[in-house]
Amino acid sequence: MSAIAPVMNGQAVRMRKPMVNPSLIRAVTAIGAFLILWEVGARSEEWFGFTVPWVGLVPAPTAVLVAWGPLLADPGYWQSWWLSFARVLAGFIAAMIIGIPLGLWIAVSRLFRGMAFPVFEILRPIPPLAWVPASIIFWPTQEMSIAFVTFLGAFYTVVINVVGGAQSIDSRYIQAAKSMGSSGMDIFRRIILPGTLPSIFIGAAVGMGITWEVVVAAEMISGGGSSMGGSGGGLGFFIWNSYVGGSYEQIVVGMISIGIAGYLSSTAIRALGQRFTPWLSSR
Amino acid sequence: MSTANSATIRQPDEQSLSSAAAKGAIRIERVNKVYDPQGAAIQAVDDCSLDIGGGEICMIVGPSGCGKTTLLNAIAGFHSITNGSIFLDGELLCGPDRPRAEPGPDRVVVFQNGALFPWQTNLENIAFGPIMQGALSKAEAFEKARDLMATAGLLGTEDSYPGEVSSGVRRRVEIVRALMNDPKVLLLDEPFRALDSLTKSVMHEALLNIYYQNKVTIFFITHDLEEAIFLGHRVVIMTTRPCRPKKSILVDIPHPRDYSVLTSPRFRELMDETMEVVHEEAVKAFQAGEKEGA
Numbered sequence: 421m422s423a424i425a426p427v428m429n430g431q432a433v434r435m436r437k438p439m440v441n442p443s444l445i446r447a448v449t450a451i452g453a454f455l456i457l458w459e460v461g462a463r464s465e466e467w468f469g470f471t472v473p474w475v476g477l478v479p480a481p482t483a484v485l486v487a488w489g490p491l492l493a494d495p496g497y498w499q500s501w502w503l504s505f506a507r508v509l510a511g512f513i514a515a516m517i518i519g520i521p522l523g524l525w526i527a528v529s530r531l532f533r534g535m536a537f538p539v540f541e542i543l544r545p546i547p548p549l550a551w552v553p554a555s556i557i558f559w560p561t562q563e564m565s566i567a568f569v570t571f572l573g574a575f576y577t578v579v580i581n582v583v584g585g586a587q588s589i590d591s592r593y594i595q596a597a598k599s600m601g602s603s604g605m606d607i608f609r610r611i612i613l614p615g616t617l618p619s620i621f622i623g624a625a626v627g628m629g630i631t632w633e634v635v636v637a638a639e640m641i642s643g644g645g646s647s648m649g650g651s652g653g654g655l656g657f658f659i660w661n662s663y664v665g666g667s668y669e670q671i672v673v674g675m676i677s678i679g680i681a682g683y684l685s686s687t688a689i690r691a692l693g694q695r696f697t698p699w700l701s702s703r
Numbered sequence: 704m705s706t707a708n709s710a711t712i713r714q715p716d717e718q719s720l721s722s723a724a725a726k727g728a729i730r731i732e733r734v735n736k737v738y739d740p741q742g743a744a745i746q747a748v749d750d751c752s753l754d755i756g757g758g759e760i761c762m763i764v765g766p767s768g769c770g771k772t773t774l775l776n777a778i779a780g781f782h783s784i785t786n787g788s789i790f791l792d793g794e795l796l797c798g799p800d801r802p803r804a805e806p807g808p809d810r811v812v813v814f815q816n817g818a819l820f821p822w823q824t825n826l827e828n829i830a831f832g833p834i835m836q837g838a839l840s841k842a843e844a845f846e847k848a849r850d851l852m853a854t855a856g857l858l859g860t861e862d863s864y865p866g867e868v869s870s871g872v873r874r875r876v877e878i879v880r881a882l883m884n885d886p887k888v889l890l891l892d893e894p895f896r897a898l899d900s901l902t903k904s905v906m907h908e909a910l911l912n913i914y915y916q917n918k919v920t921i922f923f924i925t926h927d928l929e930e931a932i933f934l935g936h937r938v939v940i941m942t943t944r945p946c947r948p949k950k951s952i953l954v955d956i957p958h959p960r961d962y963s964v965l966t967s968p969r970f971r972e973l974m975d976e977t978m979e980v981v982h983e984e985a986v987k988a989f990q991a992g993e994k995e996g997a
Contacts, residue, residue, distance in 0.1 A: 592818035595781050599806040600832035600884055610831075614822035699822050699864040 455481050479669045484676070487669035500674075503654040504639065505681065507563075508631045511570025515627060519575050520620060523582025528612065540579065548572040548634045552641055566638045566654075573634035574627030581626070585619020586612055618700055621693035625686055632682045655681065726792055727887035727920030729755040729778065734787030736773050747773045748784070749945030757792070757887075760914065760921040762931035764981055765941030765949075766988035771924045774946060775890050778922065779812045780804035791887065808832055808884035813877050815893045819865040825876045826852070826861035832884040848883060855879050855913055871902040875909055882917055891923040895930065907933055908961060915959055928981060932956075932973050933964060940980045943988035950980045 461475030639656025788798030
């Protein structure tokens with residue numbers, strides 16, 4: 421067997437264009453294989469008489485689908501989606517609105533960096549969830565407490581990325597802009613801001629992921645009650661409620677729902693990023 | 704102070720600059736630059752004097768790290784000088800009372816690795832200067848940019864980002880971007896270093912063509928002797944650190960030049976002459992480096 425690619429009529433066979441996008445084929449194959457292994461593992465007891473560890477205790481995907489069907493017609497389920505999305509968006513947008521200017525300020529002002537950065541670095545290692553009790557005390561409503569914790573999840577990542585991005589802008593760009601007659605404001609608007617955009621979107625994508633992690637945990641902790649004046653609920657509470665109610669299929673439904681929600685969010689951010697940083701996607 | 708230290712190297716005769724522009728004469732007078740990182744005073748430039756005539760292409764050659772770029776940065780206004788003064792057309796850029804020149808569009812730098820803004824299209828990059836200075840409206844700047852791009856053979860790349868075009872095109876875009884500011888002086892810091900030799904030879908002719916259309920003074924740092932002699936009215940060889948002109952070689956090959964010059968006997972003679980001086984300094988720099996390393 422020769423190592424040279426097979427050649428037919430003088431043309432390499434590999435030149436043929438595939439009929440279906442190969443990355444789509446790979447994705448479908450991988451998800452399919454995963455589902456089959458899961459199904460077989462979950463039904464191992466009833467099919468083979470022994471329980472595969474871990475997977476054997478999880479509801480099978482078909483069972484999850486059966487449980488999911490009626491939920492799709494249940495407004496309560498969609499209410500959970502909406503509540504979680506609203507909290508994620510509120511916290512995320514607040515983190516962007518506060519985090520981007522703060523990060524830029526830390527990056528460009530040595531004085532402000534000297535004052536703000538130490539405080540920031542002490543607060544940053546505190547996990548957002550450790551803020552839950554304090555934020556329940558701080559904020560008048562449960563809704564605001566959850567939004568605040570969600571905000572913290574994205575905030576640090578956004579700030580760190582903006583600071584890093586703005587500081588790593590090549591000094592030649594600034595020198596070139598100066599020698600072509602740019603004012604300080606011009607340099608900020610035309611060099612530092614666009615130069616930081618890629619990092620802003622990286623921070624946003626990572627921050628969005630953390631936001632989903634945090635919102636679900638915060639919803640589980642705060643529960644569905646309205647004793648604090650909020651409406652409770654959300655996908656995190658949906659999972660917790662299913663666990664308490666003993667509906668294991670619904671737990672998995674909730675988990676997959678969060679997976680889909682997170683995927684949709686990060687896809688939206690990626691699309692936005694490509695729109696605002698066209699010079700990167702065209703490479 | 705020995706006379707050799709302060710020897711001013713004179714500019715070439717006016718005739719040898721083909722219809723030289725009057726503007727853009729640089730006078731560097733006894734400039735010193737001492738870097739002082741952590742108290743270890745490093746003399747980068749020592750009592751350097753150099754006269755560059757308006758419209759001259761002055762090629763600066765010297766060992767790596769000898770302080771050529773320091774000199775360029777002082778002219779551009781990116782770095783200060785310790786003492787001495789630098790004049791542009793008789794006006795003081797930096798001197799005793801003003802250690803650092805104000806960067807300005809009359810002296811534009813083309814950087815070694817390029818500094819086109821990746822987030823702007825080639826056209827936006829080129830139109831950047833006049834818009835920033837408020838010299839032209841956006842529409843006027845774009846029009847002028849298109850005209851200049853046409854003369855530099857860059858039409859068709861206006862709406863591409865710098866990351867999407869070849870390195871040769873990028874370098875030309877950057878030179879055109881500098882010229883958009885109608886500078887008196889173009890400061891080029893090894894602009895073609897990263898290019899392969901084929902692209903480089905095309906770039907040399909492109910640069911000369913651009914130069915013939917816009918006579919500006921060119922202060923050009925390079926390590927490539929062939930490049931230095933092919934382009935320059937004069938080649939100034941610098942000593943190893945601290946940097947000071949060691950020898951100035953007039954290139955008496957008439958402009959306009961094209962690539963046939965490279966095979967002419969005179970070109971070879973000049974190459975030999977330059978090579979000898981440069982080699983001497985390179986050996987010194989190498990030995991000095993070995994001492995520092997030891």
